[in-house]
Amino acid sequence: MNLKPKKILKNSLILSFAIGLLITSSCKSEKNIVQDRVQVTPSTDTDSLAEVEKRRVLRLIQEKEAKISGYKASARRDFDLLHTDLDLAFDWARQAVFGKARLKLVPYFYPQNELVLDAKDFEVGAIYLIQEEEQRKLNYRYDEKQLKIYLPSVFTSKDTLEVEINYTAFPERNSGEGSEAITDNKGLYFIDPLDTIPGKPTMIWTQGETEHNSKWFPTIDKPNERHTHLFKLTVPDSLVSISNGELIKQEQLGNGFRKDYWEMNLPHAPYLAAIAIGDFGKVEAKWRDIPLGYYVEKGFEKGAAKVFENTPEMIGFFEEKLGVNYPWPKYDQIVVQDFVSGAMENTTASIFYEDLRLNEREAIDSEWDYIIAHELFHQWFGDLVTTESWANLTLNEAFANYSEYLWNEHKYGEDQAALKLVSEMEGYFAESETKQVDLIRFDYVESEDMFDSHSYNKGGVILHMLRKHLSDTAFFEGLKLYLTKHAFQSVEVHDLRLALEQVSGEDLNWFFNQWFLDKGHPELFFEVDYSQPENILISAFQVQDLENTPLYQLPIEVSWYEGGIRKSKTMRMTQAFQQLALENGTPVTQVYIDEGKNLLARRTQEMSADQFAIQFKESKLGVARYEALDSLVAREAKDQLLEILPMALKDSFWSVRENVLGFLQNDPEWREQVDGLEETVYELAENDPKNTVRAAALDLLATWDPERYQPTFLRLANDSSYLIASSALMGLVSATESPVDPAIIGRFEKEGNFRISIPVAEYYIQQEVTGKGQWFMDRLAQLSGEGLYFFLGYFAEYFSRFPEEGKDQAINRLMGLMENDPKSYLRMGAFQALLGFADDERVIQKLNEVASRETDQNLKNYYNYFLETLN
Template sequence: MRVILGLWIFTLSLVGFSQQTESVDFKHVSADISIEPRERMVFGRAAYDFTILKSVDSIFLDAQNMKFSEVVLNGNEVEYSNDSKKIWIKYSFKPSRENRLEFSFKVHPKKALYFVESDDYTQIWTQGQGKYTSNWLPSLDDTNDKIEFDLTVAAPEGFEVIANGELLERNDGRYDFDMKHPMSSYLVALVIGKYDKKTEYSKSGIPLELYYYPEDSLKVEPTYRYSKRMFDFLENEIGFGYPWQVYKQVPVHDFLYSGMENTSCTIFADSYMVDAVGFNDKNYVNVNAHELAHQWFGDLVTAKSGEHHWLQEGFATYYALLAERDIFGKNYYYWRLYEYAQELKDQDRQGQGTSLLNPKSSSLTFYKRGCWVLHALKEKVGEKAFKEAVKAYLEKFQFKSVETSDFISEVEKSSGTDLKPFVDLWIMGESFPYDEAHELLLKSKFIQEYEMVDCEADNSKCSYYLDSYISDEAKIKIIQQKPTLITSETFKNSLKVRQVLAQVLTTIPENLKADYEGLLVDASYYTKETALYNLWVNFPENRAVYLDETAGIDGLSYNVKLLWLALALNTENYKQEEKEQIYNQLVHFTSPNYGFEVRMNAFQYLLMMQGCNEECLENLEQAQSHHNWRMSKFAKEQLERLNKKN
């Protein structure tokens, strides 16, 4: 019997999988979930409403390493099997509209739902794309299966629950969420933690819920700056109203990526929570706009396969850039396109260029070449035809899956243009059409000016240009090409230019010392960090002065603080009685209480100083199993180096 059952499961895994979308249409999931942080377990009772499209002898849901009980089909117990990857329901199904499958489940998720804990906080959050929601909630990994998810979640006392859709009710630690439309399973989101929120409303009346940690109230405005403006802009620019009931943005600790566009509920890395100074160094604006654009391009319409991934990432990159153009201006827009073109050109030079429809293409290709395709396409067919096509595309394929030809067909209809030559060049070709892109860039006088200023080709006017009213980008180009032209006047330029001055002048001339010291009070944590280090190296006699001046500055992800601690430890006769305390502070930054970027920075300082003590080493060993691949990879590499030295 066991052999026969095993053969049945094996046969289904080969045959049933490919046929399920033709036979079954899962419509709705209602899941009641409770989470036990101490055991790192998920418990749930779920009901799945589905339609049988044609006769079939089994159906399945993806379910990784789960245990099931009380499995009921249309009110009756039903035979099922569990192969640790799927739950299979064995039944003679006939075409029918209303069916319901119910069961209880429990699971210890290995990925996709993460328990992030330290002495200072506890968070639980999900990441479905690339990790599969089926690791914590039975669902369908195939992105072409779109289901309406309504979650009820029980949370420990004192914690907030945030998930997709509108919060209907909150009672005794239970949160009831409602979605109105279907989505791919990878877009299911759940966050549990300690949060406050600020709510704004778009012009169209959509609630915009901006979440933050209670201690980060002063970071709310800089972090979420322009959020409402970008939302209103994109609704108008896209020409298709925001398709969900609410839009939430939630920072989480040690997130796997910059952000993730879960339907109606973007999750993003809390390292983007910045104060007013940090905004000048690393802000959330682009990620904010990118994930918001995905609510249409990715969530509303979803690529059928990896071959068409650019329909999500290229569109999100392009519309984010349009939103930024509305805020920062046309020169910013063209500068970003220029940078993208240079990156794509370099990729081709390295022999790594691929067709936009190659599912193994790089992120650079999917995101930035995809963005360029849309810019070039709009230039070709005109703004009116382009916008009409985008609107028609979204209306026709809303809540469905798409491929590239679906979009191109709409553009051909609206413009009356045969786009085959365009598609062959911009989409199918392995090389990025740099010459054609460059021609489009030269429509911008800003780009013309930037290319005209070239000190390597003609040095005669560069000193004049540096003191003129040319763009910051052109001045930065001069500074990088000819740092000998830097004078006291150069330090009177914009913050952006001064950031580059700090980096370029690693050897500081005596006549520029006072000007360079002024960088320590610039409104940029990156500038403060670079200036502190270079001044400390160049003028040993003033080290204590520089350290006193920057004491108490944390910076962006503690960048200034960590450098300060390292330099203080290496400065003779500076705070001798506090050296042990300073050292212990630096070691403490390697603990799980801090974000992985902070920890990696602290580890690097200690390892460079050969000061990684027992506590530091324990934290490094613990970091090998960190859920964020950057942290775990870093820890493994550093331990391997230490072992080789020993």
């Protein structure tokens, strides 16, 4: 599963922190350091050391008791679910599912006389035991969550039984109890079922992770279960159905309905079962003999062909890397409306949220490879081999997360992959400020709590470090063994360790203990002694809280350049304080520690602005040049920036070029201080191979002199790339001495892409154009996802300036978004927009009411912070 869109963060890669521990000896063990901390715990006049120790012991006992009582075990297996035969029809008006399920099972080990199934919010009809085609009616007890069926006799592991359950499922009942990661738990969703919302397609789709598929069919809804299945779906014959496996039959029923038979004859976990029904167009492709389908709303097929065009290459690349062929009979990718997460890796049928629904022009700048790779890699890690419990979720998500790095490395180069890894680290570090937990953890409160930056970001970076430690050959051979040995099975973290140990011949307990089975991360402080240039001395300190975080064994790579050639040496850090004599021989004036940013650690090292300038000039690694530029900008090191700016604008790594263009927008004086700077920027705007760089260059030219570049902006406003056209149009709008002709803006009024709508909205606000209230209302209704989020501020500003255009209606529309939209970032955007009407007491009252009902705690805290400020 992919939770949300990701952007590369442009924060400094060097994160400073205060050193809280003075280490005076290089030979103390972790035990001794912890003991020293206990001994120096300050006491008060009224507290004896014995009382302090008593409280400490009591606290430890409480923590351990809580860990035992909160332990979430892997699900006990009383039955082995072999096969599910499901016959479904849908009541679109009532948003109900009529089902007949035949389940084939066998007792797992112990004899059983009761069968317990997960079945949430059903109305249960007759239940039968099927024996030699004879039906025997069974008694049962149902609490609307689980169905306990009383069997007529004791069945053993040598017996196979088949039960038939007739039911109606109501996914809408008790919905809305989702999490930050997965915003709802209906399991099955009807989208505009009665076709009453203009512009909204009628659809059904499912989302089963974690244990939500039991909202629409009875099953053993646990990740350590496996079954094959046949889904028979009765659908309007005007619509298309997609499910797992292969479409083996279509039966015309008359009266406008058809029954589609989808067979999944390879076992997989129940949460990975899925269906999607809608008026989809299909783009067909192939990888070898594997059929590929890209399903999207009709009219967007050409965009889908572009968005998903790298899928065949991705499959081939992952097969080659893993040594394991794609394990399923086909692969479909389906884009739906109102999905409750970013995407979901249902076996053979991944579902994506609507931001991947692009027309042909929008798809020119598609940057969705990361999410496509993520869900595809799950077909091996998560679907073929599945975590046995949600406590081990990172065995699914860390690999899918790391696939994004692997694909970037293969397709777009090591520089882009390395910066992607840094952004993953920063995401984890941000979460670690308020949450530090074991990566493998059995004490979670809700299973959805596992979908966090630990399971995803941290897990992915840890796999990268494991790969670096073992070598590519050993790492990928180990993954091949892991996948083949455990194919169609459930796994826990030690299965991965043992496979890698078997291949490499190396004990990896130390690595798994400190990274997978403990919490936190190293915090490192480095000092470099350059007094002997031919034998540089490096001192390294681990300064993390050793009471709650391990003392790590770490590979520390030190690199330097001799005559432009990169050299390196790796030290293995196993102590709280350690020194490395580089023994470089040839005099060196500057070294780099973890230059490629491969280590998950916060680090501090004293470096001057001159040293960062040298780093930018001599480093062969794009991520290190990016870091140097970012650090110089943060320090406002003007002299050094003047020196490197011309090089930065011509850097081989597009992200460096884009970053420096963004920086130059903040200070117009740079334009006059670097010879040829404006000409270079103009050249980038016209000819850079990366559209994001061209757009950033146009933004900069608009900041410097919008009047001068009006002809350029006018020409590029018609560029095929929306990124470029949007920046050019905003450049036209930025002209104040000679405002753009309204007729030109009128040409773009009906354009549906948000990148064009935003400069049009800016023009109407800036030029105080009235009579456009309906245009703003229409755009609000048509936009979705991130485009809607970016538009909300302009929407609010227009109606706050011109209330006669429909202020009350605008407020109501924003309130509806804030109250009802399933996406937390859109609810937040609506809240931010409503703050533009903070002078209206009714708005503030309503904001307080909605904030009090918000279920997302982070969002609730955000609301309350601003509301307290206003009050």
